[in-house]
Amino acid sequence: MAPPRFRDVSERWTPDDVWALAPDASSRKAAVKTAKPASWALRGFRAGDSGGGLAVWGECSGSGSKPYQVVVDLAAAPASRCSCPSRKFPCKHALALLYLWSENTVDPGDPPEWAAEWLARREAARERPAAEPAAPADPEAAARRLERREERVAEGLAELELWLRDQVESGLAGAPGMGYGELDSVAARLVDAQAGRLADHVRGLSGVTSLPDWPARLLTEYSLLRLLTAAYQRREHLPEPMRATVRARVGLPSSPDLSAPVRDTWHVLGRCDFPAGQVRGRRIWLRGATTGRTAMMVSFAPQGQVPETPVRVGTAVDADLAFHPAESRAVLVALHGDSAAEPPGTGADTALADWSAALAADPWCTAWPVVVADAEFVRGTPWLLADPTGAALPLRQDCCPPLTAAAVSGGAPVTVAGEWTPGGLRPLSVWAPDGRCVSLDPRVPAGAAGA
Amino acid sequence: MPPDSPTVPADTWSDLVSAALVGTARRSVPEPAGLPEVRRDDPALALLDRAALAAVRLRAGRVPARVEPDDPGRLPPAAPDTAPAVPAAAARRLASLLEGDLPLLREWADLAARRGMVVPTDLLPAVLNRGARDHDLGRALARVVGERGRWLAAVSSRWAYLERHTHTGEFTVEKWRAQGAENRRALLEAREPLLSPADESLLEEAMADRSSRVRGIALALLAQLPDTERGRRLADLARRHVTLRDGAVEISPPEVADPDVPAALGLSAATGTREEIREERLWALVTHAPLDCWLGRLGADPDEVAAAASAHPELLDTLANAAVVQRRPDWARALLPALFQRLSRRHHVRSSRAHALVGLLPPDDQCAWALEHAKQVSPGTRGATALLSVVECVECPWSPDLGQIVADVLIGAENSDSGLAALAHAAETRMPPELHPRIAEAARTRLGPPSDQPDRDAQRVAEILRGLAEKLRFRHEMHKEFH
Incomplete structure (x- = not known):
């Protein structure tokens, strides 16, 4: 299989593409300052169709005597290297260089030795998985390793179940006094058992008891955890899609089925960043x-860095996606083209019926994309998103008041994409009456336990 | 799930929650009707399993809320915005400026306003929030939020300030009286561009307001209002105490016992010596008496009045004060030469009214005035210091000619010139930004060829010039983004 292509190689990026990589507002600001051509005595780029992959490089004079050397590899997901001491990624030099390039102030050429060396190493690394068969060298050993891991997870879940049982037997009334420590040690045992995702989830429960309706919320969370432990025990008897869902929810790894990519014109509905343990996650919904079919692209990056964002919200991409066996999770295999496009929407009834169907396939699901057409934002506690029949989806409390979305709508009916969650709708993007898409880029607050 | 399927009755769910709170050790597990039967030996696990069924059915069974066509929460449709949005690059620049530099943000707003362009709708909440934090900036941004911005400010009460800047609300005296002190002040302030003689009674009422801040703004606005009763009373009084006799101005401050002056000015009880009280009342009177009352008395036109007054420094200063308070550019123009001549010798421009007088002139006149004075400054010794006293009054963007002269002086200034840093600082926000390559070049040549013992002063000045060039380059980029 060919290495994944993330965008048309002949395409020069727009400044917007560049700024989408900025880890935060301050690094973007610093990059704007750094992006003065006079500071860049050396700068060049290699077009994607000239043999090697698309790459940009340059030398930026800083405060020291030696200029910073920065090179950006754009052949696949953007990666960069800079000789500056910054721990942000990409650093302001890489961003500034890309910005200059996006503004057509960088000339094509051959990379200098220091850049060529690094690019060649990356290229070699990219080729390797494609050159070798996808299967591991020793399938039997791998199967044994997986089996051992599944057993350890089973032990961890049995322990979790016992703990849940004890909570309910002695009563949840004591939960607010339990403190962070106890949940943390439960989570730590799940980490030991290699059920990392479940551990993050359990750790996030410590915030629940500070919410006004915490008894109902806590019982919901505990009962769904018990549903998961019970389902895992019975995993051999479950039908395949449900078994895959249970394995994914527990935190066992899965891989996309590269043998059967699905080609379609995928509407990129919206994106949402969420905390995931020590890292920052980003999910992008496509339909x-x-x-x-619904697809969710998920990527992670350390705090302060930007998770990979291979498609832009508000576009429709002609692409091949390979799906994981659960959660509609997919990866981009090949991108054939993209254009701005407004997705078709439904009414509020259909949106919630879709959500019910998603829950039937995955009862642990806490976010499902919905697109409502001709929708109006309505003031209230909470605010609502009403379809033309008057059927309305209440917004999540942490998304009220939705002033950016309201500003874009101007009180007119608009297409709105969002995530339906047990706590209400989280708007993700709005198509203005003139067709322009505004991505609202919401962030899930930490410790809210998903719902 | 089909829409007609039963959802979990609320009491079923709350029964389960109650049992879980108390604990299955002390409470039996409810067996809610309508849920599939769950048989477990362990009551705690039975409760959890029943709760899982109920919880998932609650989640899956959500139905939409209803909004009636006449629901008061529905937003009124915004009027269409005929003004174009700023180009995409300018919008990106705005987003990066919002948390930063105030002068740059104001310049951005001016650039957009001059082109009749508006902020893209998705940036409006951030722009309105920023404007709420700073009064003057709020006024500048109010010009570029467009129809949609005013609509949005009506949607959320946190941006009520916008109405004051854009005069969209209907002003009535009754509404004004009903407001709190802060709003009474703000509403009066917002009336400034719309003042007419019809406002005199409102302002007289405000002069008796409980709040001193309301009284203060009312006094300032009354002074700007032409043809008022109050103005005529003050003019009559003022002309009694400042007269022309045999070509010379004679000043006789009002007696302390004279009740007319404090009554006309609304002054409260005075403190100080007799002489201080008399002086203070005289200058208050001259400040608020309409300036035109001196025409035909001290001179035929403002220039003649200024010439006659120049023999009396306090009178000249007070007339200058009057021109500022009464917002009279014509009088500012007449008073400036005499005032500036006297002041520039002593370098006290900043503390005088000259600064404010220059500010009254239209931008072109400000630059022309500064240019005339700047031409007399030799670029040699202490040139930057001398020029600074002229151009620091000119707070509007500098004309190309004025910018060139300032650039010449900055580039030619000696390293020891103490005014250089301040002049460069003034130039950062006002000099035409396209001059940045000249300044950058000057910064490089200032350092000269590399040597073992770099000149510390030259390094410092080169750093100042480099900083200025950088600011100008940034602004130049910003300007280009609007083309």
């Missing part, structure tokens, strides 16, 4: 124009 196929022909297949109607």
Whole structure:
């Protein structure tokens, strides 16, 4: 299989593409300051169709005597290297260089030795998985390792179940006094058992008891955890899609089925960043124009860095996606083209019926994309998103008041994409009456336990 | 799930929650009707399993809320915005400026306003929030939020300030009286561009307001109002105490016992010596008496009045004060030469009214005035210090000619010139930004060829010039983004 292509190689990026990589507002500001051509005595780029992959490099004079050497590899997901001491990624030099390039102030050429060396190493690394068979060298050993891991997870879950049982037996009334420590040690045992995702989830429960309706919320969370432990015990008897869901929810790894990519025109509905343990996660929702299939691209990056964002919200991409066996999770295999496009929407009834169907396949699901057409934002506690029939989705408390979305709508009916969650709708993007898409880029606050 | 399927009755769920709170050790597990039967030997696990069923059914069974067509929460449609949005690059620049530099943000707003362009709708909440934090900036940004911005400010009460800047609300005396002191002040302030003689009674009422801040703004506005009763009373009084006799101005401050002056000015009980009280009342009177009352008395036109008054420094200063308080550019123009001549010898421009007088002139006149004075400054010794006293009054963007002269002086200034840093600082926000390559070049040549013992002063000045060039380059980029 060919290495994944993330964008048309002949395409020069727009400044917007560049700023989408900035880890935060301050690094973007610093990059704007750094992006003066006079500071860049050396700068050049290699077009993607000239043999090697698309790459940009340059030398930026800083406060020291030696200029900073920075090179950015754009052949696949953007990666960069800079000789500056910054711990942000990409650093302001890489961003500034890309910005200059996006503004057409960088000339094509051959990379200098220091850049060529690094690019060659990356290229070699990219080729390797494609050159070798996808299967591990020793399938039997791998199967044994997986089996051992599943057993350890089973032990961890049995322990969790016992703990849940004890909580309910002695009563949840004591939960607010339990403190962070106890949940943390439960989570730590799950980490030991290699059920990392579940551990993060359990750790996030410590915030629940500070919410006004915490008894109901806590019982919901505990009962769904018990549902998961019970389902895992019975995993051999579950039908395949549900078994895959249970394995994914527990935190066992899965891989995308590269043998059967799905090609469609995928509407990129919206994106949302969420905390995931020590790292920052980003999910991007897509929906196929022909297949109607929902896809979720997930990527992670250390705090202060930007998770990979291979597609832009508000576009429709003609692409091949390979799906994981659960959670509609997908990866981009090949991108054939993209254009701005407004997705078709439904009414509020259909949106919630879709959500019910998603829950039937995955009862642990806490976010499902919905697109409401001709929708109006309505003031209230909470605010609502009403369809033309008057059926309305209440917004999540942490998304009220939705002033940016309201400003874009101007009180007119608009297409709104969002995530339906047990706590209400989280708007993700709005298409203005003139068709312009505004991505609201919400962030899930930490410790809210998903719902 | 089909829409007609039963959802979990609320009491079923709350029964389960109650049991879980108390604990299955002390409470039996409810067996809610309508849920699939769950048989477990362990009551705690039975409760959890029943709760899981109930919880998932609650989540899956959510139905939409209803909004009636006449629901008061529905937003009124915004009027269409005929003004174009700023170009995409300018919008990105705005987003990066919002948390930063105030002068740059104001310049951005001016650039957009001059082109009749508005902020893109998705940036409006951030822009309105920023404007709420700073009064003057709020006024500048109010010009570029467009129809949609005013609509949005009506949607959320946190941006009520916008109405004051854009005069969209209907002003009535009754509404004004009903407001709190802060709003009474703000509403009066917002009336400034719309003042007419019809406002005199409102302002007289405000002069008796409980709040001293309301009284203060009312006094300032009354002074700007032409043809008022109050103005005529003050003019009559003022002309009694400042007269022309045999070509010379004679000043006789009002007696302390004279009740007319404090009554007309609304002054409260005075403190100080007799002489201090008399002086203070005289200058208050001259400040608020309409300036035109001196025409035909001290001179035929403002220039003649200024010439006659120049023999009396306090009178000249007070007339200058009057021009500022009464917002009279014509009088500012007449008073400036005499005032500036006297002041520039002593370098006290900043503390005088000259600064404020220059500010009254239209931008072109400000630059022309400064240019005329700047031409007399030799670029040699202490040139930057001398020029600074002229151009620091000119707070509007500098004309190309004025910018060139300042650039010449900055580039030619000696390293020891103490005014250089302040002049460069003044130039950062006002000099035409396209001059940045000249300044950058000057910074490089200032250092000269590399040597073992770099000149500390030259390094410091080169750093100042480099900083200025950088600011100008940034502004130049910003300007280009609007083309």
